[in-house]
Amino acid sequence: xxxxxxxxxxxxxxxxxxxxxxxxxxxxxxxxxxxxxxxxxxxxxxxxxxxxxxxxxxxxxxxxxxxxxxxxxxxxxxxxxxxxxxxxxxxxxxxxxxxxxxxxxxxxxxxxxxxxxxxxxxxxxxxxxxxxxxxxxxxxxxxxxxxxxxxxxxxxxxxxxxxxxxxxxxxxxxxxxxxxxxxxxxxxxxxxxxxxxxxxxxxxxxxxxxxxxxxxxxxxxxxxxxxxxxxxxxxxxxxxxxxxxxxxxxxxxxxxxxxxxxxxxxxxxxxxxxxxxxxxxxxxxxxxxxxxxxxxxxxxxxxxxxxxxxxxxxxxxxxxxxxxxxxxxxxxxxxxxxxxxxxxxxxxxxxxxxxxxxxxxxxxxxxxxxxxxxxxxxxxxxxxxxxxxxxxxxxxxxxxxxxxxxxxxxxxxxxxxxxxxxxxxxxxxxxxxxxxxxxxxxxx
Numbered sequence: 001x002x003x004x005x006x007x008x009x010x011x012x013x014x015x016x017x018x019x020x021x022x023x024x025x026x027x028x029x030x031x032x033x034x035x036x037x038x039x040x041x042x043x044x045x046x047x048x049x050x051x052x053x054x055x056x057x058x059x060x061x062x063x064x065x066x067x068x069x070x071x072x073x074x075x076x077x078x079x080x081x082x083x084x085x086x087x088x089x090x091x092x093x094x095x096x097x098x099x100x101x102x103x104x105x106x107x108x109x110x111x112x113x114x115x116x117x118x119x120x121x122x123x124x125x126x127x128x129x130x131x132x133x134x135x136x137x138x139x140x141x142x143x144x145x146x147x148x149x150x151x152x153x154x155x156x157x158x159x160x161x162x163x164x165x166x167x168x169x170x171x172x173x174x175x176x177x178x179x180x181x182x183x184x185x186x187x188x189x190x191x192x193x194x195x196x197x198x199x200x201x202x203x204x205x206x207x208x209x210x211x212x213x214x215x216x217x218x219x220x221x222x223x224x225x226x227x228x229x230x231x232x233x234x235x236x237x238x239x240x241x242x243x244x245x246x247x248x249x250x251x252x253x254x255x256x257x258x259x260x261x262x263x264x265x266x267x268x269x270x271x272x273x274x275x276x277x278x279x280x281x282x283x284x285x286x287x288x289x290x291x292x293x294x295x296x297x298x299x300x301x302x303x304x305x306x307x308x309x310x311x312x313x314x315x316x317x318x319x320x321x322x323x324x325x326x327x328x329x330x331x332x333x334x335x336x337x338x339x340x341x342x343x344x345x346x347x348x349x350x351x352x353x354x355x356x357x358x359x360x361x362x363x364x365x366x367x368x369x370x371x372x373x374x375x376x377x378x379x380x381x382x383x384x385x386x387x388x389x390x391x392x393x394x395x396x397x398x399x400x401x402x403x404x405x406x407x408x409x410x411x412x413x414x415x416x417x418x419x420x421x422x423x424x425x426x427x428x429x430x431x432x433x434x435x436x437x438x439x440x441x442x443x444x
Contacts, residue, residue: 039118041129048132048139051108051115053263055143056256058108060331061101063394064267065090065424066150068097068277069416070397071407076290077276088407088414091152091422099427101266105147106157106430112140116181134188137181138201142333144178145208148215149394152423155434162434162442165426169220175212182208199244202237203254203334209234210342214398218421222401226379229402230349231342238339245336248362253315255330268316269327283309283391284321292322300384301375307367308337308388316392337363337389344385348378360385397423 038047067073068085075082081096093099119133147154148171157163166174182205189198213229245252258265270276278290285294295313299306310321315330317323340359347355360381361371372381383403387396400407401420415422426437435442 039121041122041126044119044122044129044132047118048115048135051111051136052139054104054108054111055139056108056258056331057263057266058101058104058143059146059256059333059394060258060263060265060267061104062146062150062424063331064270064277065095065098065101066394066397067267067392070400071280071282071405071409072391072396073271073277074280074409075276076278077274079276082276086409088410088416091415091419091425093425093427093431095427098424099429102424102427102429104266105143105151105154108143109140109147109156110158112136112143116140130188131192131194134185134192134194134197137188138185138197138204141178141180141182141185141201141208142204144174144181145204145211146394148172148175148178148208149211149398150424151426153426155426155430155436157430157434162436164436165434172212172215172219175208175215179205179208179212195244199241200254200334203241203336203339206231206234206237206241206339206342207334209237210345211395211398214402218398218401220421222420223404224420225404227402227404228345228349228379228382230346232346234342235346238342241334241339242336248340249365250336251366252336253332254334255315255332257330258328260328264327265329265331266327267331268325268329272324272326272329279313284313291324292317295321297388299369300380301370301372306388307369308363308385309391311367312389312391332393335389335393337366338393341382341386341389345382348382353378356382363389 037043038050064073065085068075068082069088069090075086079097084092084095085097089095090098115136116133119129119136122129123133151171151174153165153168153171154174155163155165182201185201186198186205189195189201210229210231212233213231217223217227217229242248242250258268271278275290278284278286279292281296283295283297284292285296287293292313295305295309297306297309298304312332313321314323315332318325318329340363344356344359344363347353347359356378357372363385364370364372376384383399383405386399390396390399399405406417410416426434431437
């Protein structure tokens with residue numbers, strides 16, 4: 001039986017929960033909170049909820065330019081900056097949509113770190129704050145992992161204090177930081193006896209470890225040939241998540257959830273309502289008005305509409321593959337299917353075809369599909385299974401680079417073609433404000 005969990009640890013709660021903190025808002029204007037107010041012990045849980053809210057918002061915004069550059073989401077509207085991304089010009093710091101998303105990532109990252117700082121202060125004298133500290137580390141781990149996956153460079157500025165850019169060659173350190181935050185979250189959850197939260201953090205940590213291994217093979221540029229990774233550091237977490245979820249047949253997703261009472265999914269608004277972008281017709285069917293009508297991708301063995309893509313689109317459509325829940329579509333950040341994919345790819349990279357096949361077939365069994373037994377090559381099976389089962393998870397562009405794939409929409413002179421492996425840049429809004437980047441220097 002499928003057991004799809006929208007893990008409560010990842011349910012978005014608005015930062016405005018601060019308004020229920022009584023004396024905390026004993027100020028002239030309750031909308032003008034000062035930093036000292038949110039640092040009070042009474043606000044601790046709300047501060048962590050606010051971190052999750054901003055992290056969730058940031059991911060919904062930054063994934064869209066990343067995915068439009070890939071072959072997963074295509075531009076169908078009227079805004080030329082989306083077209084430029086669709087054509088593979090990912091490195092332009094003045095692209096209005098990359099630039100529009102960048103501040104949300106800065107806010108999400110800053111609030112994630114601030115929540116940790118605040119909770120560490122509380123927990124140092126009162127262990128009852130350890131659970132919220134674990135959550136703060138968990139959400140920071142998510143944010144740092146996504147930054148490391150989709151950004152070419154990043155600057156860790158602190159409000160008005162400019163941070164020096166990390167540098168493209170050092171962005172692996174951001175993934176390492178994400179893993180460290182998740183280490184702290186897992187350790188704390190386990191010491192508190194909170195097994196469910198520990199499993200959710202392990203599922204994210206397994207993803208982070210694999211993304212760290214992928215970073216190495218697409219930087220400074222991808223080779224242009226099919227390349228697998230053996231993310232050995234992810235293996236223990238992947239197996240632990242599968243076991244805790246109920247075994248090899250367990251079909252569990254860990255989602256960021258959006259609602260009218262919390263935070264909206266920006267990408268959902270652009271795709272579902274504004275229809276500036278839409279999922280590729282390699283994946284879905286569309287009517288004359290670019291509304292999704294079903295699933296196009298076929299399973300390569302059974303030659304039927306791929307149930308994994310149907311499942312992903314049902315998640316996006318809040319229950320129906322052609323559904324439209326506006327700006328409230330959930331985003332999956334990890335799953336037991338991803339855990340099997342990690343273990344399968346580790347095996348393939350290590351020359352263990354039997355174990356590769358075993359994990360691929362655990363995924364196929366979830367959908368009642370015919371077992372894989374060499375009907376197509378192992379490489380082709382990995383590519384298809386990963387594409388179908390990680391759709392809308394912010395992973396596709398890196399996979400295209402490392403598998404040597406190109407999008408027919410990419411222009412010959414585009415960044416995606418000329419510098420494969422390139423990700424989203426630090427954008428002009430940060431460049432102009434950051435003394436390390438604007439040419440004005442930081443002295444005085």
